[in-house]
Amino acid sequence: MVDLISFSLVLIILGVILKIYIKLSVKHNGCYKCLVGKTAVVTGSNTGIGYITALDFAKRGCKVILACRNKVKAEAAVFEIQKETNNKNVIYKHLDLSSFKSIRDFAGDFNQMESKLDILVNNAGGIGFENKFTDDGLQVILQTNYAGPFLLTHLLLDKLKKSESGRIVNVAALAGRLAGNIDLNDLNKHPKDATGFYSPVQTYKNTKLCNILFTIELAKKLYGTNVTTNTLHPGIIDTNFLLTIPFFRKLIQFIGKFYFLTPLEGAQTTIYVALSNDLEGVSGKLFDNCREVGMYSNAKDPNMAKKLWEISEKWCKIEENEKIR
């Protein structure tokens, strides 16, 4: 009995130490930049770390476009951000990354309305537990997390080039490292394929590795321009994202409330990468906890990044005049 009490006490003490360690390790973005006169697009910003990112930019006086798929949720987010910041230059525009038409409509509208874009945050993402395909012929999660942002970036690049110093921030994940060595020809596997076993977790990991490979190749192509791009792991965060996992939901929720980062903590690296003066001219790098970290070993092959780019141009039906060279 005494042994059981001692064991429980040790567990509780270790748990509290771990919590204190996690909380003390989280870095703040440390940027005191004013964004008056700047324009930002943040995808998936009605909730989670995208919402906090949009809120942070709005507090700094930025014009922020919440690029979201759900009108009701996005309008509620705009209302909250305007109320908290008194910045009326916070607006919602519809964007569903799982539809190339929606992306083209969004970009067409943006390019007509705005003279420049200073910050593009490709934040939206999720894990898809159903093996569904979009009307564009891609797995929903592959398109939402990777191919959609690939197309969106192409279509907004001219406006980013009109900025004094444009930044593209691609929110990836440590999951990209766990993807292992992926076969690019196998990424958009259809269930009808003979070997078409669908693993939602592996698909998610693959898309996050794609975000990183995309950043590396894009940085090369943007070399010598005024636009930079970087990618990041935001941490393990207590957002809706993990609640989409259909198993162990209660356990994840319980652990999440205690050990995961809050959305405010989880948004710090995105804000740092988007704003830090220290990153002027820095491109093609990976960040975690507001500092640069070494590139994951499975993302280091330049041929892979190049090959993924070529495949993605085909997936997204990028026109000749839209290609980034």
Ligand SMILES: NC(=O)c1ccc[n+]([C@@H]2O[C@H](COP(=O)([O-])OP(=O)(O)OC[C@H]3O[C@@H](n4cnc5c(N)ncnc54)[C@H](OP(=O)(O)O)[C@@H]3O)[C@@H](O)[C@H]2O)c1
């Ligand atoms: N949470 C974590 O632990 C964690 C860890 C590593 C990386 N990340 C990455 O961080 C990013 C943000 O995640 P989060 O944790 O803030 O999750 P979240 O709270 O679930 O937010 C995800 C956002 O993406 C939007 N979205 C999903 N599908 C979309 C689509 N087809 N078109 C447009 N928007 C879409 C969602 O819109 P709805 O509200 O309409 O669904 C929501 O606004 C994701 O890229 C995720 O992979 C998260």
